[in-house]
Amino acid sequence: MHRNELPPPNRLPSRSTPRDSALYDSLILRTVSRLMMPLLLLLSIYMLLRGHNLPGGGFIGGLLAASAIILQIVAFGPKTARRILPVNYLLLAAFGVFFGAIWGLPAMVAGLPYMQAFWLPEPIPGVGKLGTPVLFDIGVYLTVIGVTTKIALLLVEEPILFPLPAMKPSPVETEDGA
Amino acid sequence: MIILLAIAIGALFGGATYLVLRRSVVKLILGLILLSHGVNLLIFTMGDGVRRGAPPLIDASGQPPAGAADPLVQALILTAIVISFGFIAFVLALAYRSNQAAGSDDLDDLSTTDRL
Amino acid sequence: MVFHLFIPIITPMIGGALAVLFNRQRVVARAIALISVLINLGYGLWLMSVVPATGPLVAQGSGWLAPFGISLVADGMSALMVMLAALLMLTTIIYSFYSIDEQREHHFYYPLLLLLLLGVSGAFLTGDLFNLYVWFEVLLVASFGLITLGGSRDQLEGGLKYVVLNLLGSTAFLAGCGLVYGFAGTLNMAHIAERMATLANPGLQTVLAGILLFAFGSKAAIVPLFFWLPSSYHTPPVAVTAIFSGLMTKVGVYALYRTFGLLFQNELATYGPWIILLAGLTMVIGVLGAVAQMNVRRILSFHIISQIGYSVMGLGLASAAGLAAGLVFTAHVMIVKMALFFIGGAAEQIYGTGDLKKMGGLARREPLLALFWFLGILSLAGIPPLSGFIGKLILLQVGVSQQAYLITAVAAGTSILTFFSMLKIWNEVFWKKSYDDVNRLPRVPLGLLAPGAALVVLSVALGLLAGPLVDYNAIAGQQAFDRNVYITAVCGADGCEAVYRAALK
Numbered sequence: 001m002h003r004n005e006l007p008p009p010n011r012l013p014s015r016s017t018p019r020d021s022a023l024y025d026s027l028i029l030r031t032v033s034r035l036m037m038p039l040l041l042l043l044s045i046y047m048l049l050r051g052h053n054l055p056g057g058g059f060i061g062g063l064l065a066a067s068a069i070i071l072q073i074v075a076f077g078p079k080t081a082r083r084i085l086p087v088n089y090l091l092l093a094a095f096g097v098f099f100g101a102i103w104g105l106p107a108m109v110a111g112l113p114y115m116q117a118f119w120l121p122e123p124i125p126g127v128g129k130l131g132t133p134v135l136f137d138i139g140v141y142l143t144v145i146g147v148t149t150k151i152a153l154l155l156v157e158e159p160i161l162f163p164l165p166a167m168k169p170s171p172v173e174t175e176d177g178a
Numbered sequence: 179m180i181i182l183l184a185i186a187i188g189a190l191f192g193g194a195t196y197l198v199l200r201r202s203v204v205k206l207i208l209g210l211i212l213l214s215h216g217v218n219l220l221i222f223t224m225g226d227g228v229r230r231g232a233p234p235l236i237d238a239s240g241q242p243p244a245g246a247a248d249p250l251v252q253a254l255i256l257t258a259i260v261i262s263f264g265f266i267a268f269v270l271a272l273a274y275r276s277n278q279a280a281g282s283d284d285l286d287d288l289s290t291t292d293r294l
Numbered sequence: 295m296v297f298h299l300f301i302p303i304i305t306p307m308i309g310g311a312l313a314v315l316f317n318r319q320r321v322v323a324r325a326i327a328l329i330s331v332l333i334n335l336g337y338g339l340w341l342m343s344v345v346p347a348t349g350p351l352v353a354q355g356s357g358w359l360a361p362f363g364i365s366l367v368a369d370g371m372s373a374l375m376v377m378l379a380a381l382l383m384l385t386t387i388i389y390s391f392y393s394i395d396e397q398r399e400h401h402f403y404y405p406l407l408l409l410l411l412l413g414v415s416g417a418f419l420t421g422d423l424f425n426l427y428v429w430f431e432v433l434l435v436a437s438f439g440l441i442t443l444g445g446s447r448d449q450l451e452g453g454l455k456y457v458v459l460n461l462l463g464s465t466a467f468l469a470g471c472g473l474v475y476g477f478a479g480t481l482n483m484a485h486i487a488e489r490m491a492t493l494a495n496p497g498l499q500t501v502l503a504g505i506l507l508f509a510f511g512s513k514a515a516i517v518p519l520f521f522w523l524p525s526s527y528h529t530p531p532v533a534v535t536a537i538f539s540g541l542m543t544k545v546g547v548y549a550l551y552r553t554f555g556l557l558f559q560n561e562l563a564t565y566g567p568w569i570i571l572l573a574g575l576t577m578v579i580g581v582l583g584a585v586a587q588m589n590v591r592r593i594l595s596f597h598i599i600s601q602i603g604y605s606v607m608g609l610g611l612a613s614a615a616g617l618a619a620g621l622v623f624t625a626h627v628m629i630v631k632m633a634l635f636f637i638g639g640a641a642e643q644i645y646g647t648g649d650l651k652k653m654g655g656l657a658r659r660e661p662l663l664a665l666f667w668f669l670g671i672l673s674l675a676g677i678p679p680l681s682g683f684i685g686k687l688i689l690l691q692v693g694v695s696q697q698a699y700l701i702t703a704v705a706a707g708t709s710i711l712t713f714f715s716m717l718k719i720w721n722e723v724f725w726k727k728s729y730d731d732v733n734r735l736p737r738v739p740l741g742l743l744a745p746g747a748a749l750v751v752l753s754v755a756l757g758l759l760a761g762p763l764v765d766y767n768a769i770a771g772q773q774a775f776d777r778n779v780y781i782t783a784v785c786g787a788d789g790c791e792a793v794y795r796a797a798l799k
Contacts, residue, residue, distance in 0.1 A: 059260070094314035094405075101308050107297075107357075114300035116357040151267050161401060162445035164279050198462070203454070210461055217469045224476030251475070254424055258468055261431045268438055269457055275442075276450035291452040292525045294586060 022077040023156065033075040037084075040068035048141050049127055049134070058100075058137035062144025069145070070152045078156045089153065093146025100139020103132045183223045190216030201285045203273045210269065214262040218255045225251035299353035299366045302376050302415040305333045310408035320399060324391065327404040331384045334415065338377030345373045346769040350783035352421070359797065361485040361790040365421035367783065370770025371621060375418040375548055378628055382540040383411050385745035389636055390533040392741030393643060398443055398531070406443065409436035410537065417545050421784055423481045423557075424471050426549065427464070430513070434460055437542060440534045441526060452526035459522035463512035470505040474557075477502060484781045485790035487556050491777070492791075496560070503561040506553045507569075514546030516606055517575040520599045524583065527598070528591035528648065532639025535591055539598050540632040547605045547624055554609055555617055555774045562612045569610035570701050577603030577708040584715045590638040590648040593719060594631070597674070600708060601627045604689060607701055611692055618771025619692045622764060623685035626673070630682060630753050634670045634716075636746030637663060641723050643742060644735050650719065655728030660738050664724045666750045671720060673753045675713035681756035681763075688764065 022030075044064035051057025072081040107116035119131035190212055197209030225248035237243045280288055309330030316322040345351060350369035354360060368376070387407060394403055413433025420426050437460075442453040475481055477498055478489045490499060512519040523543070527535050554562050554569075580600030584593045605627070608620015640663060641656055642648040657664040673680035676687075686709060693702035756763055773779055785793050 091315060094311045098308060098311035098315065101304060101311065104300075104304070108300065111297055113295065113297050113353050113355060113357045114304060115355060147264075155267075155271065162397070162443075164445070164447065206458060210458065210465075213462070213465050217465055217472065220469055221472035221475070224472045226479070250481075251472075254472065254475070257424075257428065261428070264435065265431075265438075265457075265461060268435070269454075269461070272438075272442060272450065272454055272457060275445060276447075276454050279445075279447040279450045288451045288454065291448050291455075291529055294588060 023074045026075070029075045033071040036071060037068050040071070041065055044068070044141075048137060051137055052129070052131075052133050058140030059144055061137075062141045063148060065141070065145045066148035066152075069149045073152055073156055078153055082153075089146040089150040091146075093143045093150065096139045096142030096144075096146055098139070099142060100136045103135040103139070106132065180223065183219060187216050187219050187223065190219065203277065203283050203285060203288075206285070207266070207269055207273055211262075211266055214258070214266075218258055221251050221254050221258065296351045296353050296368075299351055299368055299419065300355075301337050302334045302380070302419065303366075303412060305330045305337075306408040306412040306415065310405045310412060313405040313408060314402060317400070317402060317405070320396075323399070323404050324387075327387050327408055328384075330408055331380055331387060331411065334380035334411065335377065335384055338373065338380050341368050341373035342370075342377050342766065345370050345773075346766060349779055350773060352783050359793060360785045361480055361482045361794050362797070364425050365482060365484070365784050366419045367421035367483075367780065368419055369773040369780065369783075370766065371548070371551065371617075371774045372418045374621065374625060374766070374770055375544070376415055378625060379411060379414045379418065379541055382537060382628060382632055383407065385632065385636070385749060386533050386537040386540075389536065389639075389742065389745040392739055393533055393639075394531060401443060402439075403443065406436050406439045407537070409433075410440065410541070412436075414541050414545055418548060421483050423474060423483055423486065425481075426483075426552075427467055427471050430464060430467065430545070430549075433542070433545065434464065437538065441530050441538075443534075444530065446529070448529040452529035456522050456526035459512065463509055463519070466505060466512070467509035470502060470509055473505065474502055480790075480794075482784070482790060483552070483556055484784035485794070487559070487777045488781055488785075488790050490557060490560065499558060500561055500564055503554070503558040503565060506558070507550070507565065510546050510549040510553060511572070512546075514543050514550060514602055514606065515576075515599050516572050516602060517579055517599075520576070520580070520602075523599060524592060524595045527595040528589060532591070532635065532642065535595075536632045536635035536639065539594070539635055540628045543598060543602055544605075544624060544628055547602065547609075547620075550606065550609055551617060551620070551774060556777055556780055559775070559777060562609075566610050566612040569606060570698060573603045573607035573610050574701050574704045575603075576600065576606060577704060578711075581708050581711045581715060588650045590642055590650065590653075590719055590723065591635070592648075593715060594635055594638060597712065597715065598631060600712060601631065601674075603708070604686070604705060607693070607705060608689060610701070611696055611698060613692070613696065614772045614775035615692045615768075616696070616771075617774050618764075618767045619685075619688040621767045621770055621774075622688050625763065625767070626681040626685040626753065626756065629749050629756070630670055630673045633746045633749035633753065634667070634674065636742070636749065637667045637670060638719065638723070640738050640742040640746065641667075644738055650722035653723045653728070654726045655724075655732040657724040659732045659735065662747070663738055663743060666743075666747045667724065668720065669750050669754065670746070671713065671716035673750070673757065674716060676709045677713075679754075679757045681753040681760070684757055684760040684764065 044061040047056040047064055048058055048061035051061065069081060069085060072084055104115035106118060108114055115136070117131055117133050119129055123129045194209045194213035194216055197205045197212060200206060200209070276288065277283055282288065309326050313323045313326045316326065341351070345368060350367050353366040355364040355366065358364070387404070390403065390407070410433055413429050413436055416429035417426055417433060420429055438453070438457050441456055442449055471481070474486060478486045478493065480486055480489065508519070515523045527538060554565070577600050580596050580598070580603060583599065584596035587593045587596060605620050605624045608616045608623060610616070611619075641653065645653050647653070669680065673682040676682040676685070686705065690702050690705060693699070693705065781789050784790065
């Protein structure tokens with residue numbers, strides 16, 4: 001079916017006019033990705049929290065969450081995806097690195113090697129054991145989401161950060177200017 | 179098993195070498211991707227489970243647990259995959275940009291920085 | 295166990311993250327970069343003051359036991375390199391304040407510099423082979439960002455070659471890592487060194503050492519593997535070229551020293567003559583490559599290669615004295631090379647071009663710049679009493695005392711060629727009459743002059759007061775060449791194998 005023959009998308013999440021550049025225009029994909037988004041995000045948090053003694057962890061969780069967002073980019077286009085989750089992904093990644101790095105510091109204050117783990121004595125019901133490695137994992141999680149989504153957004157949007165002399169400088173259309 | 183893996187690694191390295199020596203930037207990058215896969219498989223082969231038959235893990239009785247694989251090579255491969263993922267993304271973007279700038283995919287045309 | 299050995303790694307990591315977060319506030323980002331580097335510099339100086347007396351300092355990541363966890367080891371060589379990396383980064387950041395345009399600063403220039411420092415410091419401190427690979431990738435990714443930041447056609451083309459050839463080198467390193475693990479069953483450097491001494495199968499060891507020689511050789515830009523360097527180094531801004539010249543290839547040299555001084559010391563007997571041959575070829579081909587060039591930074595780039603030959607020669611001599619001499623020379627060349635890049639870059643900046651034909655007459659206009667350039671090239675060529683003289687003298691002394699007369703003669707001859715090549719820049723940029731009216735040019739701001747001048751002054755000081763540097767490096771060379779010192783520091787007096795067996799029980 002040609003793009004223009006699609007029914008007017010009035011019941012879909014408000015798509016910008018003129019159409020946001022969805023990579024793959026499909027009603028099924030749009031519907032499924034809308035339903036999948038919360039599920040994938042939930043699964044990613046589950047993966048994050050079970051990570052310290054079962055398969056999973058910040059990296060896998062982060063990739064899952066990023067894939068949820070990238071699914072939105074594919075189905076609805078980058079602008080809509082940015083509107084659904086208005087996050088500056090680069091700053092998210094930097095914050096993740098910062099957050100992950102500082103939780104190794106308490107050990108150094110105590111005169112122990114960097115990243116020596118501290119655990120709460122009792123596991124918290126529903127969440128499991130908590131300690132500084134979990135917090136470090138959260139930092140990894142945020143970093144992976146930020147970096148992966150940022151790569152996808154940059155590849156889709158192709159902002160011209162440094163215009164070539166031959167090119168016409170076009171204003172960058174990202175809200176974080178990167 | 180080890181013979182099969184050795185053949186696969188050899189094929190990956192050979193194909194990668196062939197692609198890297200092409201003049202096209204895209205094929206060059208495909209060669210790099212293939213090369214990283216080959217190296218990952220090589221590291222996998224170095225795991226004790228494949229090479230010597232038992233991982234360097236023992237349970238309380240001093241025996242290697244049944245069905246366990248060497249976790250270290252998996253960790254190494256995971257790290258290497260993550261790193262090559264980031265680099266391939268970067269190289270693809272760089273090649274795309276340099277194609278825009280130079281208007282060519284041919285490495286022979288990308289020699290302005292080597293001229294006197 | 296020294297728990298604070300992580301500081302040179304944590305500081306640029308947290309600093310880099312903060313610099314990204316505060317990137318919009320230019321002053322804050324600059325201040326963060328400056329403070330992080332100063333912390334590293336202070337810590338590096340402290341390490342240098344402590345390590346010769348105490349022997350290598352060791353820390354274990356997360357407190358995991360030595361052959362199992364990741365160790366951080368600071369011996370004399372590491373401490374010197376950590377300090378130098380921070381010092382050179384400090385000058386680069388100051389130079390960048392006055393030379394980097396706002397757009398680059400906006401696109402995370404300072405975080406990338408800190409990421410580079412993170413990778414370099416990590417590579418110098420780690421005691422784990424795979425961890426070394428990871429740090430190499432960290433510093434590579436930072437250098438990729440820095441070399442292409444700005445995205446002009448030259449940068450993209452040069453960057454593509456730089457990236458692809460460096461990735462090939464990294465892949466070889468990764469393959470070598472995997473094979474070493476398969477062979478030795480461990481990745482802790484001390485443990486590998488111990489097992490290499492006991493495991494039979496010398497043929498395999500030779501192959502492994504060869505793979506790592508290829509990998510690190512391509513990072514250090516020794517002769518058949520240097521092509522990425524001159525085709526890319528002159529494209530980014532001056533500050534970036536300068537810090538690359540000071541750090542990137544030297545990390546490769548450090549890794550070669552570590553590999554052959556610690557892991558594969560037995561193989562040094564096999565590879566020594568070949569390394570000497572490569573060193574000689576590197577010296578001569580590097581300096582001859584510079585002859586044909588007519589661009590300030592391209593000439594200097596070829597000289598980087600030539601100087602790497604001297605550093606590698608120290609390794610090829612296969613003795614503690616050789617390593618010590620190589621270290622003295624490497625320290626000297628890191629400082630002087632960057633100074634020359636800064637000064638040549640400042641001249642390039644005021645002319646707006648690095649083409650020698652279009653420059654000239656700067657000696658009258660900028661006498662201070664000319665003076666420091668002249669001192670710098672004297673030092674690079676090895677004229678007494680500058681630091682280059684000391685560095686080369688010690689190398690030649692060791693070469694003669696080990697009857698390596700040919701390489702010694704080549705090294706001495708290359709010095710003369712180096713001086714001629716540098717005089718070319720002197721003549722063209724500073725001495726000859728300018729075609730244009732020089733007085734129309736902008737003056738060199740103090741910020742562009744000061745970093746290079748400070749490094750030249752440091753070189754003069756190191757030449758005049760060479761005693762401490764030479765003594766320090768004699769100890770550092772011994773520590774780097776004595777495997778037992780390293781193994782004892784990491785795993786205790788019984789060695790890693792004992793800890794390993796005890797843990798298995």
